[in-house]
Amino acid sequence: MESINAKYVSQKISKSRWRPVSHSSLQQADIFATGSWDNEDNKISFWSIGSHGSSGVEDGFEGDPQLLCEHKHDGDVLDLQFLDQDRIVTASSTGAVTIFRHHQNSQTISVSQQWARAHRYPSDNAPCTGVVCSSPEIVTVGEDGRIIVFRADQEGVIRVIDNADSSTIHAVTYLRTTEILTVNSIGQLKLWDLRQQSNSPSQILSLSGDRVPLHCVDRHPNQQHIVATGGQDGMLCVWDVRQGSTPFSLMEAHSAEMWEVHFHPTNPDHLFTCSEDGSLLHWETSSQSDIPSFLQGGRNSSMTSRSAMAPAGGNQSLINAWLSGDSSKGRLETTHMLPSQTLSVNSLDVLGQCLVCGTDGEAIFVNRQVPV
Amino acid sequence: MEEVDVEPAVTNIPAASSGTHLGFAWGPGDILVYETLYKASGKCRYQRIHTLLPSVRDPATSMRTKNPTCMEELQQVAVSTKVAEVAMQYGNQVSILLAIELIWNLCEVLFIDAAPAGSLLLHLLDWVRLHKADVDEKAREVLQSESPAEHRDYWDVVVSYVLQGRLEEARQMLVKQATLQPAARKMYKQMDTLLSKMPFYNPGGTQTLTEFDVKWRHWHEEVDRCLQDNSFASNKHLELICKILVGDEDTLLEHKDLLSTWYHFLVTRLLFCHPTVKPTELHYYAQSCLTMFLDSRSVPEPLDSILLAAFEFDIHQVIKDCSIALNNWWFVAHLTDLLDHCKLLQSHNLHFGSNLREFLLLEYASGLFTHHSLWQLAVDYFDHCPEFGRVYLELQIERVPLDTERKALKVLRICEQRQMSEQVRSICKIMAMRALRNNRLGSALSWSIRAKDAAFATLISERFLQDYCARGTFSDLDLIDNLGPAMLLSDRLTFLGKYREFHKLYGEKRFREASKLLLSLMTAKIAPRSFWMTLLTDALPLLEQKEVIFSADQTHELMFCLEELMSSLNTTTAGTDRPMQDEDIEVTKVELLRLALARNLAMAIVKEGTVEA
Numbered sequence: 001m002e003s004i005n006a007k008y009v010s011q012k013i014s015k016s017r018w019r020p021v022s023h024s025s026l027q028q029a030d031i032f033a034t035g036s037w038d039n040e041d042n043k044i045s046f047w048s049i050g051s052h053g054s055s056g057v058e059d060g061f062e063g064d065p066q067l068l069c070e071h072k073h074d075g076d077v078l079d080l081q082f083l084d085q086d087r088i089v090t091a092s093s094t095g096a097v098t099i100f101r102h103h104q105n106s107q108t109i110s111v112s113q114q115w116a117r118a119h120r121y122p123s124d125n126a127p128c129t130g131v132v133c134s135s136p137e138i139v140t141v142g143e144d145g146r147i148i149v150f151r152a153d154q155e156g157v158i159r160v161i162d163n164a165d166s167s168t169i170h171a172v173t174y175l176r177t178t179e180i181l182t183v184n185s186i187g188q189l190k191l192w193d194l195r196q197q198s199n200s201p202s203q204i205l206s207l208s209g210d211r212v213p214l215h216c217v218d219r220h221p222n223q224q225h226i227v228a229t230g231g232q233d234g235m236l237c238v239w240d241v242r243q244g245s246t247p248f249s250l251m252e253a254h255s256a257e258m259w260e261v262h263f264h265p266t267n268p269d270h271l272f273t274c275s276e277d278g279s280l281l282h283w284e285t286s287s288q289s290d291i292p293s294f295l296q297g298g299r300n301s302s303m304t305s306r307s308a309m310a311p312a313g314g315n316q317s318l319i320n321a322w323l324s325g326d327s328s329k330g331r332l333e334t335t336h337m338l339p340s341q342t343l344s345v346n347s348l349d350v351l352g353q354c355l356v357c358g359t360d361g362e363a364i365f366v367n368r369q370v371p372v
Numbered sequence: 373m374e375e376v377d378v379e380p381a382v383t384n385i386p387a388a389s390s391g392t393h394l395g396f397a398w399g400p401g402d403i404l405v406y407e408t409l410y411k412a413s414g415k416c417r418y419q420r421i422h423t424l425l426p427s428v429r430d431p432a433t434s435m436r437t438k439n440p441t442c443m444e445e446l447q448q449v450a451v452s453t454k455v456a457e458v459a460m461q462y463g464n465q466v467s468i469l470l471a472i473e474l475i476w477n478l479c480e481v482l483f484i485d486a487a488p489a490g491s492l493l494l495h496l497l498d499w500v501r502l503h504k505a506d507v508d509e510k511a512r513e514v515l516q517s518e519s520p521a522e523h524r525d526y527w528d529v530v531v532s533y534v535l536q537g538r539l540e541e542a543r544q545m546l547v548k549q550a551t552l553q554p555a556a557r558k559m560y561k562q563m564d565t566l567l568s569k570m571p572f573y574n575p576g577g578t579q580t581l582t583e584f585d586v587k588w589r590h591w592h593e594e595v596d597r598c599l600q601d602n603s604f605a606s607n608k609h610l611e612l613i614c615k616i617l618v619g620d621e622d623t624l625l626e627h628k629d630l631l632s633t634w635y636h637f638l639v640t641r642l643l644f645c646h647p648t649v650k651p652t653e654l655h656y657y658a659q660s661c662l663t664m665f666l667d668s669r670s671v672p673e674p675l676d677s678i679l680l681a682a683f684e685f686d687i688h689q690v691i692k693d694c695s696i697a698l699n700n701w702w703f704v705a706h707l708t709d710l711l712d713h714c715k716l717l718q719s720h721n722l723h724f725g726s727n728l729r730e731f732l733l734l735e736y737a738s739g740l741f742t743h744h745s746l747w748q749l750a751v752d753y754f755d756h757c758p759e760f761g762r763v764y765l766e767l768q769i770e771r772v773p774l775d776t777e778r779k780a781l782k783v784l785r786i787c788e789q790r791q792m793s794e795q796v797r798s799i800c801k802i803m804a805m806r807a808l809r810n811n812r813l814g815s816a817l818s819w820s821i822r823a824k825d826a827a828f829a830t831l832i833s834e835r836f837l838q839d840y841c842a843r844g845t846f847s848d849l850d851l852i853d854n855l856g857p858a859m860l861l862s863d864r865l866t867f868l869g870k871y872r873e874f875h876k877l878y879g880e881k882r883f884r885e886a887s888k889l890l891l892s893l894m895t896a897k898i899a900p901r902s903f904w905m906t907l908l909t910d911a912l913p914l915l916e917q918k919e920v921i922f923s924a925d926q927t928h929e930l931m932f933c934l935e936e937l938m939s940s941l942n943t944t945t946a947g948t949d950r951p952m953q954d955e956d957i958e959v960t961k962v963e964l965l966r967l968a969l970a971r972n973l974a975m976a977i978v979k980e981g982t983v984e985a
Contacts, residue, residue: 012745037778038744038745038779039744039745040744076775076776076778076779078776078778093775093776121810121811122810123810124810126810127775127776127777127778129777129778143776143777143812143815144810144812145812145814145815163848165814165850166812166813166814166815166847166848166850166851167812167814167815167817167818167851168777168812168814168815168818184814185777185814185815185818186814186817186818186851186854188850188854190850200850201850204850204854206854206856207856208856210821210856210857210858211818211821211854211855211856211857211858213818232781256785256789257781257785276781276782276785343748344782360748360782
């Protein structure tokens with residue numbers, strides 16, 4: 001817990017994302033971008049936690065984020081993703097989708113491209129709520145229930161799925177290179193195949209109980225059919241999109257809306273969630289069988305006892321593990337990552353051993369020694 | 373003299389750009405204009421201070437630890453910014469923050485720590501040292517130079533140390549001078565001894581105040597003797613220090629530039645004249661020091677009167693003066709709250725209901741609510757106002773502008789956590805209406821589910837049904853097909869779900885189940901009467917099937933429904949003018965239905981009566 005740095009930044013942070021590091025170099029994460037919301041003048045900012053220690057901060061803590069540059073942003077930043085090393089895409093509450101370019105030499109930011117009213121109602125703006133990219137393709141979703149596909153460096157839109165959803169689509173993620181997953185405010189997980197020309201989803205999954213709105217979704221980095229979602233009631237659901245239409249397991253995670261869920265990109269036995277109730281949880285599985293325990297089905301209430309068993313390699317095929325049916329041996333360990341209750345934690349991102357999160361308390365927390 | 377009606381002269385206030393908030397206070401012949409804290413750059417402090425209230429245990433230290441960071445940021449910005457006006461703005465902000473911290477710390481010392489005589493002076497010394505950091509800077513500069521003892525600021529530093537009672541450091545500095553002047557070694561040694569022997573009260577020790585007083589008087593006499601003996605006459609600097617040690621007012625006043633403030637003068641004077649000062653005596657000395665320090669030309673600033681009121685232990689005056697001088701409620705609200713928690717404020721019952729602390733907090737929080745992003749903080753403040761907090765919150769929370777769904781969700785969460793169901797309903801209704809206006813029926817339904825608003829759910833279902841009647845197909849099938857338990861929220865919604873189910877069954881050619889469902893919709897009175905005609909018309913193809921689908925009983929029930937419908941229609945529409953075409957269509961429909969029903973009945977009776985061979 002001592003390795004957490006808090007920095008107060010005078011703006012409510014809605015999104016924070018690490019800049020991707022190339023897999024070849026063993027670099028640690030060092031630059032992240034944040035977006036603000038609810039200000040009169042919102043901005044996107046780039047920060048560095050400089051392990052190069054050149055910024056000469058004697059008084060500040062080592063690893064205290066230093067502001068590199070910032071740029072005005074029209075409307076709340078509702079989502080933010082890195083397109084590549086220099087460019088980010090933001091989703092705005094005005095319905096605009098913008099690509100910003102970060103010029104590293106001069107530490108400035110410029111608008112590279114913008115689609116101003118990508119999401120809209122006939123007579124009003126509709127906030128764009130989610131963006132995901134796989135360079136050069138960008139997919140966005142919004143409160144107007146549209147899914148739009150763009151291509152960076154191309155003026156117009158590539159494809160629009162109008163009325164993809166009758167309710168607000170809260171988040172989107174790639175399942176495979178041509179398939180995306182969206183979650184909406186009536187608790188449905190929809191799979192879309194972008195190769196098809198039809199405007200309806202190829203699959204719809206939903207909870208069998210109340211239609212609780214889902215706010216976030218993330219896919220397991222290695223097993224592409226495993227997906228985790230978080231919703232308004234703070235429940236963490238894990239789904240297997242090949243099997244059935246209901247979630248595989250449900251866990252009570254938070255006491256309020258869960259805003260983001262992330263599998264650790266290189267060590268997927270670890271999962272992170274953050275919520276409106278001000279907590280950030282680190283879920284770690286240490287199960288005797290090879291499958292993570294939250295994939296073993298059934299309902300777990302929050303934290304269970306610690307386990308002394310080390311997490312297994314996890315390469316065994318999940319189908320086999322599931323069929324072997326041994327679901328009682330799993331242990332799930334959950335830890336709070338923030339020192340004390342804060343206002344809502346709106347966003348988190350994890351890369352390697354570094355975790356960054358932003359809160360409504362106008363603070364950014366950086367942890368450089370996440371135990372993964 | 374007649375008064376001439378002229379336009380008042382416009383005075384431009386330098387360093388104030390448009391959009392900033394200015395506060396002012398009238399002084400005799402002057403007006404103090406300053407930037408107030410209602411600005412984005414000072415906002416960081418609101419966030420951190422607001423955690424003060426829950427943690428009453430030691431809020432003062434938390435304020436002290438959190439404030440410096442913000443101050444540093446402001447100072448950094450002030451230094452780094454290139455535009456002069458902006459620099460001045462930030463500089464002004466910094467000075468206001470510094471003033472606030474000064475007042476706050478003094479209040480802590482006087483009201484909260486409530487030190488008795490003896491330790492009081494020690495605390496005051498700490499207070500002054502905390503707020504006079506330039507001595508250390510100068511000292512660093514001098515020490516880092518090649519020959520510190522010959523630096524032009526050297527003696528200033530030594531004297532400043534003595535004025536602040538930092539005798540150890542003064543001695544260390546003097547050593548450097550002493551090595552340079554071996555001839556005067558004896559004199560320096562004497563001074564060193566004097567400085568080292570000055571008694572300081574030790575609150576934790578066994579020495580009583582009287583013993584300390586006696587000791588101190590002895591030392592004071594010794595210093596006086598040195599002065600009378602002209603021991604330091606040859607060195608004017610050492611002579612000066614000796615005079616300070618003896619507490620000579622004129623000497624102290626000669627060094628106004630080093631003291632820079634009257635309260636520093638006060639504390640120094642107390643240190644060298646009355647170290648056992650009692651809290652009750654403080655204000656005599658304070659008043660006289662203030663008068664002595666300020667010459668006849670300069671007038672006391674608002675800060676001075678606030679500090680004076682503090683020295684007089686007049687808490688209410690302090691609060692009053694702060695409220696006037698600072699144009700927002702932030703500082704006053706927190707100070708009052710702190711004092712209230714320490715039970716130092718007698719609760720004045722104000723006419724508007726609650727006590728002073730709550731009043732100030734409510735004022736402050738209401739102000740916060742109007743800020744576009746600080747409303748979340750204000751909620752916490754309202755939570756801590758036991759009498760009126762909830763009412764204020766209920767009124768204010770509905771006025772938060774809801775631009776995005778995410779913001780609405782956060783506001784709703786706040787309301788739900790406090791069981792403010794009225795507000796939940798009204799906010800959900802606003803969002804649902806907006807969604808409906810933009811034709812987002814799914815969103816609208818999701819909001820009415822959250823508010824458990826059956827009436828709205830009915831409205832939405834009506835919209836769906838109207839759409840169906842108009843176009844013949846359902847829109848937003850993904851929603852209707854997957855209603856789940858939400859269907860039970862309203863009757864109309866249930867009907868919608870079941871009706872859609874009927875269509876699905878029909879599409880899958882499961883006619884028997886479809887027909888049963890259709891019948892139950894009518895007999896269980898789930899379907900609205902207005903829709904019965906449509907349902908009966910839907911039954912027509914089922915009746916016309918080769919295979920008998922409706923049993924005899926079921927057909928009887930259908931007939932009954934038809935008759936019921938007809939009779940109600942006849943009574944209601946008797947006398948209304950309807951276009952001839954409509955009537956014809958209706959009549960034809962009814963006739964077709966009657967025919968189909970009759971035929972079906974016949975076939976059903978036959979089928980049921982037949983004995984299987």
